[in-house]
Amino acid sequence: MSNDLIKQYINHTLEHNKTPESVYLFAKAINMEEKEFYNHYSSLEGLEADIYKIWFENAYKTCADAEPWEQYSAREKVLAVFFAFIEEAKNYRSFAVYLKNRDLVKLPRWPKYLNELHEVFVDNMKPILSEAIGTNEIQERKYLDEKYVSGLWLNFLFVITFWLNDSSKGFEKTDESIERSVNLAFDLMGKSALDAALDFGKFLFQNR
Amino acid sequence: MEQNSIPSTKVERAMRFVKTGAQIGGNYIKHYSKKMLDPSMTKEQLHEDNAEDVYNALSELKGSALKVAQMLSMEKNVLPRAYVNKFALAQYSAPPLSGPLIVQTFVKQFGKTPQQIFDTFNMQSTRAASIGQVHEATKDGQKLAIKIQYPGVAESIKSDLKLVKPIAFRLIGLSEKEFEKYIIEVESKLLEETNYDLELQRSKEISRLCADIPNIKFTKYYPEYSSNKVLVMDWLEGLHLEEFLKTNPTQEIKNQIGQAMWDFYDMQVHEQKAVHADPHPGNFLMQADGSLGVIDFGCVKEIPEDFYYNYFALLVPEILKSQESIKRIMLQQQIVSEKDDKRTQDVITDAFIRMTTLLSTPFVTDEFDFSNNDYIDKIYALGEEVTNMKELRESKEGRGSQHALYINRTYFGIYSILNVLGAKVKTGQRNWKQPLMDYHLNN
Structure with missing residues (x-):
């Protein structure tokens, strides 16, 4: 039911080229009792925040259900997940572009309608990252490794913004941006010159 | 680590090339200063230094730059041996795409993952093609080869070629005007290679025409699972040249494969007037029973009629006896121009006739033994002599038709594969010379 509501909200926005101004007007436009709306969301903002979250959940499920998932490294x-998310969001690109033009994403901040997405993103990425620490795919670094997921979130925001501005055929450039930025992120999280540098710094500090 | 070291932006890639340009400049300075101290130093050392730097730069790029590296590696007559050995490496190595990107490509094209389409699908690529990679799969008991194109290849070709320009200047000593004409030719061919639909159609045409040639094998394509980014075909068994030779095939088998290759090209050049113009060893699979599998029809050069009649006329000794015909051909092929003075015309004509006489040796005998290294070395030597000719270096004109680029490349490719294979081939079986003689000598 809330999925239906979202669809109607998206359609309504695209057809009028602006988001409904109140729950009352929106409910009226879709022939619904206003109080029925409150069974699903407490406000239009709440509904908006659910949209990206649902795309992410669908994308995550598609990936986790597909065959190679278990054999994949972190x-x-x-x-x-990033590829699947863009694939999912593609169905509603016009709406996503509309939202982008309404509230700009200014890294490292993000607009309200991405708050729920942020939560579900963190919840799903944390287990993947801690598993990766367990298998030594990425490096355990005191204090810093708690920030890994925030870094990945910024990476994700970057990819979304890149896609919203991408004009290449079939969004090929977005595919490249995902491949390259995620590889970079994992290289940075993996054992690298950074660790040697920190180690050396510590040595100098202790032996002055 | 997959794909992490490919410089991604145009600026980064440009920087790579600039750096290489500077390094080559440095190598020249190093060479000449060393030479002042030690006059016995050869140019080989310099070429090796240059090849190393150029290769290192190119190997960090993918797509068209790799393709250009391959092309240069085919032009053995233009490039000294040291370059060729380095570039030959480029033919097999390219970093793989990540698993999720492969899945993504399939989902985009067919709405299904490869695992949903095929019974099995190996996520590790088995062979790297220059603008894509090859995966192994099975469906209904049939082993399949699946070629997947790198994303964004077509788009990056144009900018890459612009970047390659300064290197090509240095390496081959081409003048700007000369380059223009060829770069257009190369660009259009490279862009064609990214069009998998076209490749599918061409492979059908060529395999239909060449179906009757003994010992040649083609693969079957599956259009229902193919798109402009993905090609699905039957897996062709066999080994690449180097590995095949390690199995110690008999001379008879080697000759049989060499013969199949020669006949295959004879048919395309003289009948179809369109030729599989990418004869590098990665595109041929040799089997123990002496058959030759041909893969990759991405690069097909169509031969225009008037170019055909003039280019191949140079390979017919009877036609070369007539000074009048020679002059006409030289003009048509844009090797000399009316603007040249008489002496320049004569010198250049003479050099080209010497070159083509040498190159056409296999054509004018009934049988030719390609294992003869002297012959290949002579081609190198003369090639270097011609590129260093004062008359050519100082010429502001582009010499030679742009169509010759891919035809030359094709024949050097064939010669060098047959040379490494050590095959003796009956080269004089097809009578293609008569129409050319009629064309040139009777009017």
Whole structure:
């Protein structure tokens, strides 16, 4: 039911080229009792925030249900989720572009309608990252590894913004941006020169 | 690590090339300063230094730059050996796409993952093609090869070629005007290669025409699972040249494969007037029973009629006896121009006739033994001599038709494969010379 509501909300927005101004007007436009609306959401903002979240949940499910998921490394799992998310969002690109033009994404901040997405993203990525620490795919670094998921979230926001501005055929450039940015993120999280540098810094500090 | 070291933006890629340009410049300075101290130093050392730097730059790029590296590696007559050995490496190595990107490509094209379409699908690529990679799969008991194109290849070709320009200047010593004509030709061919629909159609045409040639094998394509980014075909068994030779095939088998290859090209050039113009060893699979599998029809060069009649006329000794015909051909092929003075015309004509006489040796005998290294070395030597000719270096004109680029490349490719294979081939079986003689000598 809330899925239906979202569809109607998206359609209504695209057809009028603006979002409904109140729950009352929206409910009226779709022939619904206003109080029926409150059974699903408490406000239009709440509904909006659910949209990206649902896309993400669908994308994550598509990936986790597909055959290669279990054999994937953490890096590949993250890549798969990013690709699937863009694929899912593609169905509603016009709406996503509309929202982008209404509230600009200014890294590292994000508009309200992405709040729920942020939560579900963090909830789903954390287990993947801790698994990756377990298998030594990425490096355990005191204090810093808690920030990994925030870094990945910024990476995700970057990809979404890139896609919304992408004008290449079939969004090929977005595919490239995902492949390259996620690889970079994992290289940075993996054992790298950074660790040697930190280690050396510590040594200098202790032996002055 | 997959794909992490490919410089992604145009600026980064440009930087790579600039760096290489500077390094080559440095190598020249190093060479000449060393030479002042030690006059016995050869140019080989310099070429090796240059090849190393150029290759290192190119190997960090993908797509068209790799393709250009391959092309240069085919032009053995233009490039000294040191370059060729380095570039030959480029033919097999390219970093793989990540698993999720492969899945993504399938979902985009067919709405299904490869695992849903095929019974099995190996996520690790088995062979790298220059603008894509090959995966193994099975469906209904049939082993399949699936070629997937790197995303964004077609788009990056144009900018890459612009970047390659300064390197080509240095390496081959081409003048700007000369380059223009060829770069257009190369660009259009490279763009064609990214069009998998076209490849599918061409492979059908060529395999139909060449179906009767003994010992040649083609693969079957599946249009229902193919798109402009994905090609699905039957898996062709066999080994690449180098690995095949390690199995110690008999001379008879080697000759049989060489013969199949020669006949295959004879048929395309003289009958179809369109030729599989990418004869690098990665595109041929040799089997123990002496048959030759041909894959990759991405690069097909169509031969225009008037070009055909003039280019191949140079390979017919009877036609070369007539000074008048020679002059006409030289003009048509844009090797000399009316603007040249008489002496320049004569010098250049003479050099080209010497070159083509040498190159056409296999054509004018009934049988030719390609294992003869002297012959290949002579081609190199003369090739270097011609590129270093004062008359050519100082010429502001582009010399030679742009169509010759891919035809030359094709024949050097065939010669060098047959040379490495060590095959003896009956080269004089098809009578293609008569129509050419009629064309040139009777009017």
